Amino acid sequence: MKEKRTSRYLKDKDGYFSEEQIDRTKKRSREMEEASRTRLTSQKVRAKTLTYFDEIMKYDGARSQELSDFQGKGGKIIGTMCVMVPLELINASGAKNVRLCSGYYEPVHPANELLGDAGLCPMVKSTLGSKMVNANPITNNINMVVGPATCDGKMKLAEILEDWVPVVMMNIPRVKIGETSSDIWVKEIEYLSRKLEEVTGKRISKRALVxxxxxxxxxxxxxxxxxxxRRSKRPTISGQDAMLVVQASQMDDxxxxxxxxxxxxxxxxxxQKKGMIAGEDGAARILLAGSPMMYPNFKIPAIVEESGGTIVHDELCSGFRLMSxxxxxxxxxxxxxxxxxxxxxxxxxxxxxxxxxxxRIRRIKESIEAFGIEGVVFHTLRGCHLSNIEATKIELELRDIGIPMVKLESEYDEGDIEQVRTRVEAFIEMIKARRENEGI
Amino acid sequence: MELMEMFKGRNIRPWRFLVQIGAVLFIIGQSYGLPPFGTYPIFRRIFLPNASCRYINDAPTSCYYYQVQDGFTTGFATNYVDVAIMLAVVVLLIILLGRFWCSWLCPFGLVQEGFEKLRELLGIPRYRLKWKQRILLRRVKYTIIFLTVLISIPIGISALGLTSCQSTFALPFCQVCPAKGFFLITQQIFGAEPWSNKLPLIAIASLVVFSVSAFFLPMAFCRICPMGGLMALFGRTSLPLLKKDPDKCTKCRICARVCPLDHDRVYEDMEKDDVGGEDCTLCGKCVEYCPEEGCLSINYGPFTLTSSKRPRTRNTFLGRFRKGGGDT
Structure with missing residues (x-):
């Protein structure tokens, strides 16, 4: 028998976290998801079909049961950590894909205990924490993790996760220059397909892939x-719901x-034909940009839409870019x-x-024009240095075309809600005042 | 039914295929036993800026390159007036139709696409040129033009005493042009040409080299075609243009990947809207594949002929692979 690799990051895996802590993490995660879901369902105008997507993203919902049944029959579940993982390939090998990036707040604490790095990206910590204490049933039983080495946090997260589950790391050429980077990345994809074939024991046929x-x-x-x-004058879906729908694609068949x-x-x-509109009439049209927001962590979009804005577009890797x-x-x-x-x-x-x-800037500018955006809410997670740095550049570029931008830094925590709300409300007020001024 | 489906959703390829077939019928049909289409004398005086070969029997017209070489050799006494007039007409044709001459009207281009299709059906991946090779090939076509002029003119001037070389060096490019070999051999197969008319060894060698390279490298000959070289010089002044709206571009690199001639300016250029260039043959493949609404377009002067659309799923056999779509 093959010797089990010893853990490099966590000695004595069993018993490192107390039962009580594990239970608390699970309970709080469930509570948080329920609160997020109530917030979504309590929107005044909401399509009925959206309940299906609620069900998919639900903590311990039907989908996690379905996945464990699928696994019980010998199916494999592959966790992905990034938008850059080709899901077509995973599905073609007969496996199912699950996006690992976690939006639950509570699992941050176990990860904090292990790493002791308060400045690290909370999404990375939450993902790690969920895996460490098995807090999220939908991502508990994965057979393999595919982790492209994008940012520092994700890269090391993949390395740490190797203690729990086999990980395929993919080398992303971070400097995009035509042919050369393309060649490297094609080879990485081919390597991934070999690894997937190993795990599922099935050859990825051309027909299945097509x-x-x-x-x-x-x-x-x-x-x-x-x-x-969403581009129309009267969108009938709120930004949060749209994000929920597109994120469900990462979990669903x-x-x-x-x-x-x-x-x-x-x-x-x-x-739309009936003349309904999501959010209030004459809401400020907001574009959401920046770091990803995974499902239960819909803090900022909820605040924006509660304070008189409608998110008509986003450029997040947890939103628009998943399916663009x-x-x-x-x-x-x-x-x-x-x-x-x-x-x-x-x-x-x-x-x-x-x-x-x-x-990125070109895309944001183009969508500002196409979607009639009046203001940009740029969100960075604490410790997302890359987003943070680019925010400055984007703000200056947007200033040139006269679009206001507010930069919000958030933590996986509910403590900053009121502070964020004050800033967002002021921002939306400002947009509406500007609109009136221009109207005169 | 299948054919009708092909034309839905603004596919450029089927239309181009029809035009190509029409051009082939017009230019080489009669030598393969089809009724003659263009026997009017006017066509016999106009020479085309594409590889419509002179060695096709009874062809209504032919590629101008044969005439240029011939004119350079024989025209010393008449101060090359004939060549000049013919070139002027050719330039006019180039300005009118630009490189539509290449990918829409060139019979030899259709032959190469046949090779490409064959490779694809066999499931063999295409060869991708390295950057250096691409630059090198780009220069080869100008070198060919230069050498042709360098050889053709002196051997026609009796004062230089090189006229005895004419039997060997006359029509220098046609001797190595694979189109000549290809069309002669196919005519022999179809019985339009006697088998006794043997090909010289060099033509057979170039035909073999061409066949192998066209099989692995899409449009291999187009990369060194001297006719294309002349057209590349007028690439910016001719009326048909490939245009790009940089604001809509997402830099997804599909255009660079699908381009049969590795013309990467469509992908690289984010400032100018005119993204054609010396390599582009206006086949419209990038426009067809571009998933952004109205990002790429083929224009004729101020008019837009066609522009890119968001992909729609289609059920056709061809559409399945072409757009990667299809309703499930």
Missing amino acids: NEIKKWNRGHELWSKMLDI IERWNKKTSQLISELQDM DPVMLDGITRKGIMRGLAERYFFPCTCPCFSPNDE
Whole structure:
């Protein structure tokens, strides 16, 4: 028998965390998710189909049961840590994908105890904590983790997680220069496909891959229809709900997600015909940018939408960017498909970990024009240095085109809610006052 | 039914295929036993800036490069007036249709796409040129033009005493051009040309080199085609243009990946809106694949002929692979 690798980060894994602490983490996580869900469901105008997505993202909901059943039948579940992991590949190998990035507040504490780094990104800590104390049932039983080495936090997180679960780390060329970076990344994708074949014991066939790409492209198409609804003068879906829907794609089977989303879209279009509007009439149109916000951590979008704004667009890797770029295949050779897949996940990605990242600013500016954005809320998690640094650049660029931006730094904690609310309210007030001034 | 589906959703490729077939029929149809399409004498005086080969029997017209070489060799006494007039007409044609001559009207281009399709059906990945190779090939076509002029003119001037070389060096490019070999051999296969008309060894060698390279490298000959070289010089002044709206570009690099000629300016350029250039043959593949609404477009002067659309899922056999879409 193969000798089990000793833990490098956590000695005496059993009993390191007391039963009481584990229970408390679970209980608080459940409470937090419930609170977030109530906040979502208590919105005045809300499509009925959205309850399906609530159910998918629910703590210990039907989806986690479904996943463990699937695993019981010998299926494999692959955890992903980033938008840059090609989910088509995972699905083509017969495995199911689950996004690991955690939005639960409570698991931050066990991770803090282990690492003692208060300045580290709370999302990384929360993800690690959930795994350490098995706090989140949907991510408990994963067979493998795919972790692209994007930012420092994610990179080391993947390394630490290796104590619990096999990890495939992928080397992301962080300087984007055409051909060379593309070649490296294609090789990484091929390496991932070999690893996936090892884990699932199934060869990834070309046909399966093309099939999965088709399904996901259908998802992209639906998401662009959703963007059309949000782009209109009277969006019938709030920013939080839209983010919930697109994040559910990372947890759900894509085929079912497509079906439900197209249902949702037709419902939203009906609502539009009836003249309904999500949020208040004449709300400030806000673009959300910056660090990711994973599901229960919908603190900032909720505050924005409660204080008289509507998030009509975002550029987060936990939102718009999950579904923004389809894979376009020009050939039917295996290598061609792999290259197409790899380039889709690498080149259009505007993660701040890349260095020439002018596309991000260009994209934000373009969406400001297309979506009629009046103000940008830039959110950084504490310790997300990359986002923080880029925020300065983006703020200056936006000042040139006369779009106000507010930068909010948040922690995985409810302590700063009131402070954030004050700033956001002032910001939205300012936008509305500006609108009136310009009206005169 | 399948054919009708192909034309939905603004696919450029099927239209281009039809135009290519039409061009081929017009230029080489009659030598393969089809009724003649263009036997009007006017066509016999106009020479095309693409690889429509002179060695196709009864062709209504042919590539101008044969005539240029011929004119350079024989035109010393007449001060090259004929060549000049012909070149002026060619330049006019280039300005009118730009590099539509290449990817829409060149019969040899269709042949190369056939090779590419064959490779794809066999599931063999394409060869990607290294940066240095690409730069090198770019220079080769100008070198060919230069050498052609360098050889053609002196051997026609009797004062230099090189006229005896004419039997060996006349039409220097046609002797090594793979199009000549290809069209001669296919004509022989179809019985339009007697088998006794043997190809010189050098033509066979270049045909073999061409076949292998066209199989692995899409549009291999287009990269060194001297006709393309002349057109590249007028790339900016001709009326058809490939345009890009940089604001809509997400830098997803699909255009650079699908381009058969590795023309990466479409991807790289974020300032100018005119992104065609010396390598671009206006095949419209990037426009077809670009997933951003209205980002890339093919223009004719001030008019937009076609522009990129967001991909829609399609059920067709071809669409399945082409756009990577398809309803599930």
